[in-house]
Every structure is written in C-alpha cells, then in structure tokens.
Amino acid sequence: MQRIGVFVCHCGSNIAATVDVKRVALAMLSENGVVFADDYQYMCSESGQLKIAQAVKEHNLTGLVICSCSPRMHEATFRKAAEKAGINPYMVEIANIREQCSWIHKDIEQATQKAIILARAAVAKVNLNSPLIAGKSPVKKRALVIGGGIAGIQTALDIADAGFEVDIVEKTPSIGGKMSQLDKTFPTLDCSACILTPKMVDCAAHEKITIFTYSEVENVSGFVGNFTVDIKKKARYVDSAKCTGCGLCQEKCPSKKALSEFNCGLSNRSAIYTPFAQAVPNVPVIDPLQCIKLKTGKCGLCEKVCAANAIDYTQKDEIITREYGAIVVATGFDVINLDNYDEYAYSQSKDVITSLELERIMNAAGPTKGHLERMSDGKAPKNIVFVQCVGSRCADNKGKSYCSKICCMYTAKHAMLIRDKYPDVNVSVFYIDVRTPGKNFDEFYRRAVEEYGVNYIKGQVGKVTPEPDGSLTVHGVDLIDGRQVKISADMVVLAAAIEPNASVRQLATQLTASIDTNNFLTEAHPKLRPVESPTAGVFLSGVCQGPKDIPETVSQAGAAAAKVIGLLAKNELTTNPCTAHSDELLCNGCSACANVCPYGAISYQDKEVNDHGIRETRRIAMVNTALCQGCGACTVTCPSGAMDLNGFSNKQIIAEVDAICR
Amino acid sequence: MPMNSTESFAPKIVAFCCNWCSYAGADLAGSSRLAYPADVKIIKVPCSCRVNPMFILRAFEKGADGVIICGCHPGDCHYSTGNYYARRRMTLLFSMLEYIGIEKDRVRVEWVSAAEAVKFSETMNSFVLQIKNLGENVRLGDLRCKS
Numbered sequence A: 001m002q003r004i005g006v007f008v009c010h011c012g013s014n015i016a017a018t019v020d021v022k023r024v025a026l027a028m029l030s031e032n033g034v035v036f037a038d039d040y041q042y043m044c045s046e047s048g049q050l051k052i053a054q055a056v057k058e059h060n061l062t063g064l065v066i067c068s069c070s071p072r073m074h075e076a077t078f079r080k081a082a083e084k085a086g087i088n089p090y091m092v093e094i095a096n097i098r099e100q101c102s103w104i105h106k107d108i109e110q111a112t113q114k115a116i117i118l119a120r121a122a123v124a125k126v127n128l129n130s131p132l133i134a135g136k137s138p139v140k141k142r143a144l145v146i147g148g149g150i151a152g153i154q155t156a157l158d159i160a161d162a163g164f165e166v167d168i169v170e171k172t173p174s175i176g177g178k179m180s181q182l183d184k185t186f187p188t189l190d191c192s193a194c195i196l197t198p199k200m201v202d203c204a205a206h207e208k209i210t211i212f213t214y215s216e217v218e219n220v221s222g223f224v225g226n227f228t229v230d231i232k233k234k235a236r237y238v239d240s241a242k243c244t245g246c247g248l249c250q251e252k253c254p255s256k257k258a259l260s261e262f263n264c265g266l267s268n269r270s271a272i273y274t275p276f277a278q279a280v281p282n283v284p285v286i287d288p289l290q291c292i293k294l295k296t297g298k299c300g301l302c303e304k305v306c307a308a309n310a311i312d313y314t315q316k317d318e319i320i321t322r323e324y325g326a327i328v329v330a331t332g333f334d335v336i337n338l339d340n341y342d343e344y345a346y347s348q349s350k351d352v353i354t355s356l357e358l359e360r361i362m363n364a365a366g367p368t369k370g371h372l373e374r375m376s377d378g379k380a381p382k383n384i385v386f387v388q389c390v391g392s393r394c395a396d397n398k399g400k401s402y403c404s405k406i407c408c409m410y411t412a413k414h415a416m417l418i419r420d421k422y423p424d425v426n427v428s429v430f431y432i433d434v435r436t437p438g439k440n441f442d443e444f445y446r447r448a449v450e451e452y453g454v455n456y457i458k459g460q461v462g463k464v465t466p467e468p469d470g471s472l473t474v475h476g477v478d479l480i481d482g483r484q485v486k487i488s489a490d491m492v493v494l495a496a497a498i499e500p501n502a503s504v505r506q507l508a509t510q511l512t513a514s515i516d517t518n519n520f521l522t523e524a525h526p527k528l529r530p531v532e533s534p535t536a537g538v539f540l541s542g543v544c545q546g547p548k549d550i551p552e553t554v555s556q557a558g559a560a561a562a563k564v565i566g567l568l569a570k571n572e573l574t575t576n577p578c579t580a581h582s583d584e585l586l587c588n589g590c591s592a593c594a595n596v597c598p599y600g601a602i603s604y605q606d607k608e609v610n611d612h613g614i615r616e617t618r619r620i621a622m623v624n625t626a627l628c629q630g631c632g633a634c635t636v637t638c639p640s641g642a643m644d645l646n647g648f649s650n651k652q653i654i655a656e657v658d659a660i661c662r
Numbered sequence B: 001m002p003m004n005s006t007e008s009f010a011p012k013i014v015a016f017c018c019n020w021c022s023y024a025g026a027d028l029a030g031s032s033r034l035a036y037p038a039d040v041k042i043i044k045v046p047c048s049c050r051v052n053p054m055f056i057l058r059a060f061e062k063g064a065d066g067v068i069i070c071g072c073h074p075g076d077c078h079y080s081t082g083n084y085y086a087r088r089r090m091t092l093l094f095s096m097l098e099y100i101g102i103e104k105d106r107v108r109v110e111w112v113s114a115a116e117a118v119k120f121s122e123t124m125n126s127f128v129l130q131i132k133n134l135g136e137n138v139r140l141g142d143l144r145c146k147s
Helices: A021-028 A046-059 A071-085 A098-102 A108-126 A150-161 A192-205 A248-252 A292-296 A301-305 A355-362 A407-421 A441-451 A504-511 A550-568 A592-596 A633-637 A650-661 B022-031 B053-061 B082-100 B117-134
Strands: A004-009 A034-040 A063-068 A092-096 A136-138 A142-146 A165-169 A209-212 A215-223 A226-233 A318-324 A326-329 A333-335 A352-354 A383-390 A426-431 A455-458 A461-466 A472-478 A483-489 A491-496 A498-500 A538-540 A572-574 A580-582 A602-611 A614-623 A643-645 B013-018 B040-045 B066-071 B107-111
Touching (some): A004 A108, A021 A063, A034 A046, A046 A071, A063 A071, A063 A108, A092 A098, A092 A108, A098 A108, A098 B022, A108 A650, A108 B040, A142 A550, A150 A209, A150 A550, A165 A215, A215 A318, A215 A504, A226 A326, A248 A301, A326 A550, A355 A407, A355 A491, A383 A461, A383 A483, A407 A441, A455 A472, A538 A550, A580 A614, A592 A602, A650 B013, A650 B040, B013 B117, B022 B040, B022 B117, B040 B117, B053 B066, B053 B082, B066 B082, B066 B117, B082 B107, B107 B117
Parallel strands (some): A004 A034, A004 A063, A142 A326, A165 A209, A352 A491, A383 A426, A383 A491, A426 A455, B013 B040, B066 B107
Antiparallel strands (some): A215 A226, A226 A318, A461 A472, A580 A643, A602 A614
C-alpha cells in the first residue's frame, strides 16, 4: 500500500486564478492511498521542494503526485526533489493542471473539477508505480555536425577547442555554406569572405576536426551517447590525398556549360570544379552528369594534365560508419522557389533577380567581377527596385507564414552599397514593415534612408511587367500617400523568403527529431532549451531551427557546442528505466514483439521456468534494456499479455482510464 | 438563452497523447491559451503505439463518451514506426466497434505535431462537438438494470 502525498501548486496565479487549489487538495485526501495533501504558491521553488521533503519525512510518504505545470517542464525537478527526500524518482507523477487545465479553461468550477479528475488519475497511477533504477550507458566522445555552413563550422570549432573530436558532414564539395556566397555583411559591412574563410581554414587545420565534404548522412541508429551513423562519401573522382589544388584540370576541362551553383546559376563552371577559389578542401569534384569522359568514355583531358595523378574515374561512392555521442544539425536554408510568384516576372526577365543573386553580382569573385550589371545585356542599371517579403509573411498558402527575418537588413545593406558605389543610381524599396531589431540595426537602416537617400515606399508590389525596350515596369501601391505607383526600373531585386534546406525532412526522420509545419526543426523548449531537439543527443544550430542572421547563428552555434561539450564530458549517461520487460510465465516465445521492435532490443532465450511447480525449458522474450527506448509497441502486440512497460504498465494506464471515467 | 441537450451534456472524453508530439502540442495549445472544452482529459503515453485497443474498450466500459488517440504525423514518430502500428491497430479496432455496440464516431485518430497547437485545440473542439451530437454513450449500458 502506498502512502501518497499530493501537492497542488498555485503557480502564482497561473493555476490558482482558475483552479480552486484548496478544493483539489481536499478532494485528494479521500482518494485511495493519499495520506497527505497540501497546496503551495510555487511547488518548484526551493521552499516548495522543502515542503515536499518535510512531508515525506513527517508522513512517511512512498509516492508523490504534483499537480502543477506540464511534466515536460518540471518532471525532472520534482523527480530530483523526490530523490533528495529519499523517494525513488519514478514514484512521482505529475498532474498537468496548468497547460492542460487552468490556461485553457475560464470557468472556475469546470477547471477545478477537471483538475480534481486529472489529480486523481495521477494518484491512481502512483498507487501502481514501482521504484525504477536508471541504467548507465557509456558516451562515445565524438560529435557529428551535419552541415558545413557558418553554423556547423562554429559549432565544430567550439567543440573541438574543448578537446573533443568532431566530424563535419557537408553535402556540397566545400564547407562555407551560404555565408561564403555573401559579399558584405550587415550592419558593419565587413566582407563576408574575410571573416569566414579563416574559420574554414581553422576547421581544416584543427587536429580534432575531420571534414567529410561531398558527403551525406545515409543512416542513423542508436541513441544519445551512442549513435551509429553511416556517411555516404560521394565519388569525387579525384583522390583528395594526391590533389594539390593547382586548378589546371578546371582550366583545361572542355565541358564548361554547367551552371555554377555557387554563383546561383549566373555563370558557368566546368565539369571538374571547386565551387569557389577559397574552397575547403581545395580539391575539385567531377560532376558525373557533365563530364564527357564519364558520360561517353572519351576525353580524359583532366587526367592527362594532372601532374599529381589525382584523377580517378573509377572511384565509387563509399559508406563510412562512425560512432558519435552527439549530433548537431546545422543544415541551414535555401531561398524559396519563385515559380509561384510569376507576377514578379522572375522567370520572364533576367533582370529580375533574388537578393542572393545580387550578392553574387556585387561580389568581386562573382559573375560580373563585382560590377553592377544587368544580367540580360550587361548594361549598368539606373533604376533599381527592391521588393520585400516575397513569399514571407503570407496569409495564404502560396508562401510562408513567417518573417524571414534577414531581408529587411540585407536590403538596407544592398541599397546602401549601391548608392555608395553608384550615387547616380536610384534605389527604391517596397516594404510592408521595416523590421530592424538588433544591435546597431535600426541605425544602419536609418543611414540608408537619411544618408544615402534610399527611397523607401510602404506598400506592396502587385506586378512587374517586362517592357519591349528591356526595362521593367513595377506596379505598386504607396500606402502612405494612398495611391498607385508605377516605377520604370532596369533591375528588380526580390527579397525571397528563406526556408529550411530541403534535405532536413529526410534527416529529421533519420534522427527522429521533430519538425514543424514549415520544416524548421523543433526545439525542446522554445525559450529554455532553444538549441536542443526533443530527441536526446540531437542539437540544433543555425537556420534549421528558425530564420536568423549571422550573429545569431554564431551565438546559437556556440550554445549548441556548449550543450554537446556538456554531454561529451560525461563518461556515462543514465538511461531511461521505462523499458519493456516480459513475464516469463506468460510469454510463449511467439516472436510477435521482436517483429515490431524498432530497435532490435528483443531476443529470445531458452530458459528454465517454474510454472506453478512444473519446471520446463521455454523460449522466452528478453529485452535488452540498453537498446529499448520504451515506445511500448511490443506491449500491445503481445498476444499473451506478457510484455509490459515500466512506468506505463497496462495496469497503470487502465487505472488512469478508470479514474478519469469514474 | 434556452439550454438544449447538447449544451447541458458534459461528455467524458479520454485523449491518449503521445509524449513527443501530441502531448507537447497540447502543452503548446495551453501556453498559447487556445481553449477547448474541459471534457477532454489527457492520458500521456510514450507513443501512440502504446495504446492498447483494450484501453479504449475499457474507457467505454467505464462510461467514456468518446476516445481520441493522438500521435506524431506519419513519418515523424519519435520511435520511427510506432504511429504506423497505432494506425493499423485502430483501423482494425474501429471496424469492429459497431459490432460491439459503440458508434464509430466516438473514436478518432489524429496526428498532431508538437508545433500544432492550433490543430490540437481545433481537433478537440470538433471532437467534443461530434460527441455532443452523438449524445451519451448509452448503448453499452445494461438496459435491464434501468427501472
């Protein structure tokens, strides 16, 4: 028989304003097994926890029910408090009377009734709880960072500097990510490459960092502290060990019609290529879809000119299996596809470009060597119109509902840079709102308006029409003047929304990490655990979690690294004791449970059992508790009811059902 | 305002929510103050695949008017495949409910992610309405005991 103590939290007024906490506590006193019930302002506070410890001592409690906020918030807190007070932490149950009661109901009577029912369900469960002992599992002291942009680079550097080994997996031929494509960065206007490339080089030179470029995560298994990951190293057709990075192969390659991904398709590249001059590693790859030798068997020019003898047309994709204690997702973003936005004539005119394309045009290493030119005729534009929120903040399903966050600032940057370098060019910006929260951000935007005379027009653009003379007519509305405006432009720049990199969906499935409706990875808690995924051992860095600029990305990358270091610094982790187990007297060894187990945690053993005096050897299911993650699939599939789950046993759940329906 | 039967009837509704998606979705609905009727009482399970069809029958036996099972979206299960098992099991169970004497509309399976607070709240609102329209779960009650 349990001796249960019930503690009802006011949570200030969060609970107490809608739930009569005293009545809940009183009602619990008549529940089976309850010997003590009390309410208190903040159960999670030190004095609240002290109250628990005192009650445990005074009333000899064996189980606790805390009626408070969600167990996702403070279950761990109360389990620790219980342990301190001398009770097994798994003898604690939480009745969620805040998120699932007081916060969503207004009627005090209804909410109190519901809180009583939730509390009694928790009491009914605790009556059947049994002490559980968490197991231990070792931690592999290596981290995997997926994505080699600034987020991944910073995370890897920080982890490696703490003395742990890190592998970076990057799917393109070089690390660097989107930041390497940028020309200048706001609000300081320092050159992106100048601050990024040293970090890329640091990464490559760091003895604790291994970089797998042109590689993808193929498969992930295991759990926190013990992940096993298959990495697919795509065939580069170039031996990285031999290549000196001289670049002669790229120069001589006769197939030069492929569109350069790095230059957003605004220039061409050869079939054998490094994405950009500062690529890390400086080892080219052969694009098998473009290479004449790989397609037809003829050519082989690169092999002939390579003095280092590094070209190898026979290379095959390779699978590398490595073990990790922690995984950081830093997969970044892409600019959305603009097919749905034909009103802006993006597909009709070469002079309607995205902001990322403008970055390349303005970059000295870009398709125009940094000269501001129209992509259609190479002429210098005189009138440039920027359109904000293309696909961001959309109420309809066409675009994204969220704000892409970086566009206001980079547009101010572009406008300012253009006006600075080409003072005779007119720059107009159509905006819904200008959002500049950030250190020195608003000052930066004001400089664009006041010092550089950028013409900001509050209003949206309805249509961009390409004219026969090659110009573009922008039809918009000026909301402040309340009139339609028509601007003749030579170039239109669209601040297209950003979205998580397409690869993240599959990756989230592989990692069993949850993603939201916009494909951003979900954090464990939006405020208190912003860099952790709800899946233990998986961490989030950069835009894969939500839109952010470079300073924020770097901060988050460092935060994710700190979390990883905290994990890897441990020698062992406590494992979840809520695992499955089979009753050897009921099990008939049918294999149904092993068939549904996603972790291969169930095996069979011939075991001698004593079935009411009859001794016989039977085939019995055995659960490997180190592998079992406690989903409970086996418990339902078991035809004889032999499988049960610690912490969520059949009896416990039925007791909850009964208590709710009583 | 006249009270009609659907307004005075407070159904008993049991919602099984998986720990990783739907329970978190319910929490987010709570912190976003997205109201749904107090008739819904949530039982946390590690995964929708932990929901034994027997639990649902037990709930009806004990007087529940509706049972809803919420899990992660297909493909997003924390345990990879749990929600697929739940889907199959529930399809099978639901197909037999009428035979047992329970209206099919008293049960539902819904996929709600941790970020879908609005969906959670809307689902619960519509489910409660659906149960209210069905009325009390009387078909399982033993009529011989009624005077």
